[in-house]
Amino acid sequence: MKKVLTLIVAMAAFLAAENTADAQLLKNLLNKVKGTTETTTVESAVTAATTNGQAAGAALKALYTQYKADGKLDMSNITNLLNLTTLATNVKDLKGQTNKTAFYKDFAAGLVTGSNNLVNSANSSSIMGGLQNLVNNVDLSGLTQKAENTAASLTEKLTSASTKANTAVENANEIATSVTSILNLFKK
Numbered sequence: 001m002k003k004v005l006t007l008i009v010a011m012a013a014f015l016a017a018e019n020t021a022d023a024q025l026l027k028n029l030l031n032k033v034k035g036t037t038e039t040t041t042v043e044s045a046v047t048a049a050t051t052n053g054q055a056a057g058a059a060l061k062a063l064y065t066q067y068k069a070d071g072k073l074d075m076s077n078i079t080n081l082l083n084l085t086t087l088a089t090n091v092k093d094l095k096g097q098t099n100k101t102a103f104y105k106d107f108a109a110g111l112v113t114g115s116n117n118l119v120n121s122a123n124s125s126s127i128m129g130g131l132q133n134l135v136n137n138v139d140l141s142g143l144t145q146k147a148e149n150t151a152a153s154l155t156e157k158l159t160s161a162s163t164k165a166n167t168a169v170e171n172a173n174e175i176a177t178s179v180t181s182i183l184n185l186f187k188k
Contacts, residue, residue, distance in 0.1 A: 049093070049103040049104075049105075049110065050107070050110035052090040053090070053109060053110020053111040053112075053113070054113050054114030055086055056107075056110070056111055056114060057111040057112065057119055058086070059083040059084070059087040059114075060087065060111070060114075060115050060119065060182070060183070061114070063179060063183060064118060064183050066080060066083075067183045072180075073176045073183070075176050081143065084140075085143045087179070088140035091131050091134065091135045091140075092135060094132050094135045095135045107128075111124070112124065118186055123185050123186065126185045127185055130181060130182035131182065133178065134182065139174075140175065142175075143175065
């Protein structure tokens with residue numbers, strides 16, 4: 001696990017010069033792996049649901065940007081795997097929630113902020129429904145293991161990273177189909 005954390009920190013530093021959003025994604029992932037989160041001094045200002053929504057929104061935006069550029073959700077792309085891992089980590093608490101709960105509403109508010117308004121009042125109900133369907137009906141546990149395995153491979157031999165990343169997540173098609181249906185809800 002220490003190797004994974006070291007790799008993520010190194011990748012975040014590398015990406016910071018090239019793409020601030022990717023560096024922030026890796027920083028958020030690192031914080032989740034460590035079990036820490038950035039908090040404000042006033043704990044009531046930001047709930048866990050809002051924070052999870054913001055991280056999920058940022059991951060959705062990054063996935064949508066790649067999807068729009070490539071016309072598909074590439075499950076062999078390490079950045080996509082990290083974004084999917086971030087999404088899976090942050091939507092897991094939606095399981096069993098209803099749109100009447102405070103958690104659901106706070107999560108949706110965070111989703112709007114984190115996606116930089118890609119999720120908005122016109123599509124938020126559909127997006128939240130898609131995310132609830134994803135978390136309730138798709139096994140997302142393989143994503144975290146896949147990202148850790150890929151990161152470990154990168155520390156051992158950076159040149160073989162693309163080969164290792166191409167190894168399929170067990171239910172990659174199901175995950176890609178579910179996430180693609182959510183991404184299709186955004187206007188192109």
